[in-house]
Amino acid sequence: xxxxxxxxxxxxxxxxxxxxxxxxxxxxxxxxxxxxxxxxxxxxxxxxxxxxxxxxxxxxxxxxxxxxxxxxxxxxxxxxxxxxxxxxxxxxxxxxxxxxxxxxxxxxxxxxxxxxxxxxxxxxxxxxxxxxxxxxxxxxxxxxxxxxxxxxxxxxxxxxxxxxxxxxxxxxxxxxxxxxxxxxxxxxxxxxxxxxxxxxxxxxxxxxxxxxxxxxxxxxxxxxxxxxxxxxxxxxxxxxxxxxxxxxxxxxxxxxxxxxxx
Numbered sequence: 001x002x003x004x005x006x007x008x009x010x011x012x013x014x015x016x017x018x019x020x021x022x023x024x025x026x027x028x029x030x031x032x033x034x035x036x037x038x039x040x041x042x043x044x045x046x047x048x049x050x051x052x053x054x055x056x057x058x059x060x061x062x063x064x065x066x067x068x069x070x071x072x073x074x075x076x077x078x079x080x081x082x083x084x085x086x087x088x089x090x091x092x093x094x095x096x097x098x099x100x101x102x103x104x105x106x107x108x109x110x111x112x113x114x115x116x117x118x119x120x121x122x123x124x125x126x127x128x129x130x131x132x133x134x135x136x137x138x139x140x141x142x143x144x145x146x147x148x149x150x151x152x153x154x155x156x157x158x159x160x161x162x163x164x165x166x167x168x169x170x171x172x173x174x175x176x177x178x179x180x181x182x183x184x185x186x187x188x189x190x191x192x193x194x195x196x197x198x199x200x201x202x203x204x205x206x207x208x209x210x211x212x213x214x215x216x217x218x219x220x221x222x223x224x225x226x227x228x229x230x231x232x233x234x235x236x237x238x239x240x241x242x243x244x245x246x247x248x249x250x251x252x253x254x255x256x257x258x259x260x261x262x
Contacts, residue, residue, distance in 0.1 A: 026259070030069040030204045030230075031062055032093075032195060032221070033252075034213035035076065035084070037179060038235050041249050044148050046076075046137055049084065056088045058257050063090060065260065068103055068203045073191055075176075075183065075217055077139050096176070096185055096217060097194030098141035102201045113189050115140050120164075120171060124184055127160045142176075142185030157182050178215050192220035199228055212252055 033039055036049060043049045063070040071091040072081055078094040078101055092101050098113035116124075124143050128136040133150030134157065137143070145161075147153050161175055161182060174187040195211070198204055209230035211221050218234070222241050225232040234245040235252060246252050 025208070026065050027067065028207055029066060030071070030199065030207040030209040031066055031256075032071050032073050032198075032209050032211040033059075033256075034211075034215070034218050034235075035072055035074045035081065037214035038212055038218075038249060038252055039072075040084075042148075042179060045135055046144075046146065051085060052253065054257070055253055056085055058253070058260065059085075059090060060088055061260050062256065063104070066203075069207055071198060071204070073195060073211070073213070073218075073221065075139070075142065075144075075178075075191075077141075080139075091198075093191065093194035093198055095139060095141040095189075096183075097189040097191050097197075098186075100194055100198055102198065102204075113141050114186055116143055116173070116184070116186060117171070120168070120173070123164050124161070127157055130156050130160065141189075142183050144181050144183040146181045148180035151180065154180075154182075176217050178217060183217075190220045191217060192224050195221050196224065196228075212246070214249075 036042060036046075039055065040049045040051065059070065068091065071093060073093045074081055075096045076094060078092055078099045081092050081094055082089055089104050091103055093099070095113065100109050101107075121138065121143055124145070125136050127145055128134045131150045131153040133147065134153055135146040135149065137146060145157055147157060161184065165171070165173070165175070172187045173184055176183040176185060195209070199209060209225065209228050210233075211225060211230060212233045212235065213221060214235035219239060222232040222234070222239055232242045234242045236248060238245045246255065
């Protein structure tokens with residue numbers, strides 16, 4: 001694709017950037033990346049995802065080339081993110097915006113995000129008994145019901161969640177539908193609120209963010225990219241309001257690697 005900006009323009013390119021067109025802008029950019037379905041291929045269960053050879057090295061080099069302005073943005077907790085990419089560690093927004101780490105080696109910060117009520121978690125967890133293959137994932141700030149191994153249970157899961165919400169109309173919770181997952185979290189934060197907060201800290205402050213995500217939970221970040229003078233790209237689908245899209249995670253990984261090849 002053609003880029004709209006000239007080589008001497010300090011603003012980022014306005015179309016899906018061919019890797020070589022973005023390279024001059026890396027010192028002024030912030031690279032923000034979702035994990036599952038974006039960097040990593042989806043797996044039958046959350047614990048079965050794996051980091052392909054070379055990806056961690058690519059992320060580390062991007063971190064260096066951007067002066068530290070490269071972060072992972074995920075519904076996973078920071079601890080879970082670190083386990084996946086160990087021994088490497090990166091800046092990150094975790095728990096759908098509940099947690100944040102601005103730089104490598106710094107302490108994580110919980111953004112005044114209360115964990116889900118214990119009694120509510122127990123009621124939601126009982127939904128996993130509806131069918132074999134429904135997997136429960138307690139993320140602290142949220143609870144996810146994965147049904148990739150039980151796709152027939154999708155309707156029953158959402159009906160059960162709706163009944164619980166109807167019984168607790170004042171509970172400050174939000175239901176996030178995803179790819180074969182129903183996630184329930186506190187309504188006081190989103191990936192977008194986490195990214196907004198991250199962009200107020202050095203070395204992200206004042207840069208043009210480029211965000212890549214794949215799921216419904218990433219749409220809140222897609223929506224704020226224009227306000228941050230940034231670019232948004234979806235994976236696997238042409239989401240509304242994005243600047244372009246990638247077909248699958250392997251295309252994202254290849255594109256990121258080419259950023260460093262040029």
